[in-house]
Amino acid sequence: MSNALSKTLRMIKIEHTIFAMPFALISMLVAGDGRPGWRVFFWIVVAMIGARSAAMAFNRLVDHYLDARNPRTAERELPRGDLHRTPVWIFTLAMSALLVVAAWQLNALCLKLSPLALALVFFYSLTN
Numbered sequence: 273m274s275n276a277l278s279k280t281l282r283m284i285k286i287e288h289t290i291f292a293m294p295f296a297l298i299s300m301l302v303a304g305d306g307r308p309g310w311r312v313f314f315w316i317v318v319a320m321i322g323a324r325s326a327a328m329a330f331n332r333l334v335d336h337y338l339d340a341r342n343p344r345t346a347e348r349e350l351p352r353g354d355l356h357r358t359p360v361w362i363f364t365l366a367m368s369a370l371l372v373v374a375a376w377q378l379n380a381l382c383l384k385l386s387p388l389a390l391a392l393v394f395f396y397s398l399t400n
Contacts, residue, residue: 280355297317316374323389325370327393327396375389
């Protein structure tokens, strides 16, 4: 289990999510006109993790066969066979659901816009 988790975190580049987090939090401060509170802070972090993890997993799925043919990316987890497509699809759906739950916890507008946010992050993977 922990081996699969470490491979999944490596696949989605969790360190890039951590690197991107300050940008989401700065946006939160600007949109919230200061300090929005711990509850909002928590759910924005959860939404960010869900959205970015779903996007990266979807990107790896979409590019799986291209990655296998490219020497630079052939050693990624999916092309190498360390992870299989079905669990990555399940992970993508779970992270998408996490974003929707976080959006629901934030407010009704966030919940209504969450499908659009997912569509945008998934569409990006199809534009290569």
